[in-house]
Amino acid sequence: MAQVLEFRLPDLGEGLTEAEIVRWLVQVGDVVAVDQPVVEVETAKAMVEVPCPYGGVVTARFGEEGTELPVGAPLITVAVGAPASDGQSEGSGNVLVGYGTSEAPARRRRVRPGSKAPAAPSPPPASAAANGHTNTDTAGPPDGPVPVISPLVRRLARENGLNLRELTGSGPDGLILRADVEYALRASAARGRAPQPATVPPAQVAEPLRPAPAPAAAVPAGAGTRIPLKGVRGAVADKLSRSRREIPDATCWVDADATELMRARTAMNAAGGPKISLLALLARICTAALARFPELNSTVDMEAREVVRLDAVHLGFAAQTERGLVVPVVRDGHARDAQGLSAEFARLTEAARAGTLTPAELTGGTFTLNNYGVFGVDGSTPIINHPEAAMLGVGRIVPKPWVHEGELAVRQVVQLSLTFDHRVCDGGTAGGFLRYVADCVEQPAVLLRTL
Missing domain, CATH: 3.30.559.10 (Chloramphenicol acetyltransferase-like domain)
Structure with a gap:
């Protein structure tokens, strides 16, 4: 039976902690070979093509082009054949030649032939999302990154004082989606204990579903073009x-x-x-x-x-x-x-x-x-x-x-x-x-x- 392995953004070396997705080289449903480049990313130092250590069918991609991802964040999931007899996953181990390697993922998810990832998540159970129950299989290691679908979701949680490790994601392999964060914030607000943003006074928090307001811009809105300083x-x-x-x-x-x-x-x-x-x-x-x-x-x-x-x-x-x-x-x-x-x-x-x-x-x-x-x-x-x-x-x-x-x-x-x-x-x-x-x-x- 096939198993789905998750490939995360590997350690890129030289003290680099994040990278921007410039161009996807594969689509969901494509068959990839071991060590085939799957995405081109730009770091603070250079453009790099990232090879995947697994061979199989791409079942999901995480992050749109232009999105910045931290090292350790999910990149793609690949459905591979049955595992080898010694229990080791099939892969080269050469996650990124010249930039270090990443340890094999610990989580696995079985899929039925012909099944597809859900297009839209269903709301997570209130007891899991709002009461602080943590699923150790999906929330990631205690000292590692929590799997979220995009940096926007991570920022939304941070600006509203929500601990992502207390949530159970409803996405593939426990991936935390925006709907999960918004559901948890609504549940907390309903009980009268909305999380306080870390960067704004409590008096400014009128709606817990909205991110904390950004600092006032030096240039009026619509007066110019903003170009992100990244990469x-x-x-x-x-x-x-x-x-x-x-x-x-x-x-x-x-x-x-x-x-x-x-x-x-x-x-x-x-x-x-x-x-x-x-x-x-x-x-x-x-x-x-x-x-x-x-x-x-x-x-x-x-x-x-x-x-x-x-x-x-x-x-x-x-x-x-x-x-x-x-x-x-x-x-x-x-x-x-x-x-x-x-x-x-x-x-x-x-x-x-x-x-x-x-x-x-x-x-x-x-x-x-x-x-x-x-x-x-x-x-x-x-x-x-x-x-x-x-x-x-x-x-x-x-x-x-x-x-x-x-x-x-x-x-x-x-x-x-x-x-x-x-x-x-x-x-x-x-x-x-x-x-x-x-x-x-x-x-x-x-x-x-x-x-």
Whole structure:
């Protein structure tokens, strides 16, 4: 006889606790194979296709596209064949390669052939929903997430002070539906002991079925479009806000004559072989400068009140994508030559545009290179990528009047800026770093000392 197994959103690693459903890859009734991707989700780090460890027929999906689910929340249920003789469920165990695994679900539900999940739930018994009786088989483990059909249901319960662990869900496998929460609130109100919301005074609770009122909006209703800060965009917003709160940053800048650097790049590419990108040459200059000024390749541990100088240079670079700004990281940039840096920049840029960067490729940077010149601007004072200590900004390279060898000439000029954490060094160190970078841009032969 077939059994229905529940597949939950697995641990995605890197400290991630939730993900947004971007696109379902299967429909209810589809036959899936072991380790077949069933849903595409977006975390705060990347887009990920989640494979299901069970093979069988999809009997239910939980969550619409655009819904955020916490780790451990149900994703789908799959009707599989009879269990193996040793009692173990059929599955690969490889819930999400590279992101950790999830233990097998403990709950099972038998279904008759041809049966379907109910389209609409019937009200739960009053004794179960209102009197606090808990079904340990359906309410989830005491320290684990309670299975609810959507985050809206969880919020409705929280804002009205209702403990979801005291309810018995009427959905498949004990899933708690909105009707269950509303029924429990009505039953409590009928006995004259409506739960009090945790976030509003009792005087504001007029109807226990309605969620607590949201704080007054700064913009009148209907005056604009609201765009949720979630996924990658939300993570970037959090990180930038934290950088502004914690890092006392300062910026210095200088104009440099990049004519010789552009000529050197042209000569390199004319010699044949893989093309060398301008970003790779600037990155090579950065790693040489960080070897001379290691204070800028560091981070601050405020709990220990220490500046931690890092041995390896993991070079981040800002990349604009359809999903917003991301910062892929080139590992061990100090150990790569210009050709190796060009290849890695190209690979990571393509992955960023395709939305396939892994969390490991988006974390662990120690210094960031920001080429905002691609947007046609000369200068900027960027926000440091927390918890790094510095960021080099590069403006557009354009022909400008320049005094060269005592005469006025038209040269290819670029503005360079360095935004740095003033806790790790003073202006003298920052200025020395930026001047060395400018010298290498103006005279690429200076790099020969470090090659």
